[in-house]
Amino acid sequence: MEGTIPPLSETIIDVEMTNIQKKIYRALYEKNKHMLSQNFGGIKFTSSLNNLEMQLRKCCNHPFMIKEIEDDLTKDC
Secondary structure (H helix, E strand, C coil): CCCCCCCCCCCCCCCCCCHHHHHHHHHHHHHHHHHHHCCCCCHHHHHHHHHHHHHHHHHHHCHHHCHHHHHHHHCCC
16 A cells, blocks of 8 residues: 555664763752652642653753753863
8 A cells, every 4th residue: 555654663772871971860860859759749849850850851862951061061162
């Protein structure tokens, strides 16, 4: 049949974070550890968790996706 879309093919490759990514990830986690250990709800708490999740995801994708990190690491260049 013409015009049909082939079935999705997905390949998952596990890749270890670089040393810089590990340091940034740990720093983000440590900075927000107190918030994660609190047991209260609400919109503010949920949005804080979502923000932290996005920052950690950016760190895993590429640390320069976090503007402050890019500025700090490239200021001497």
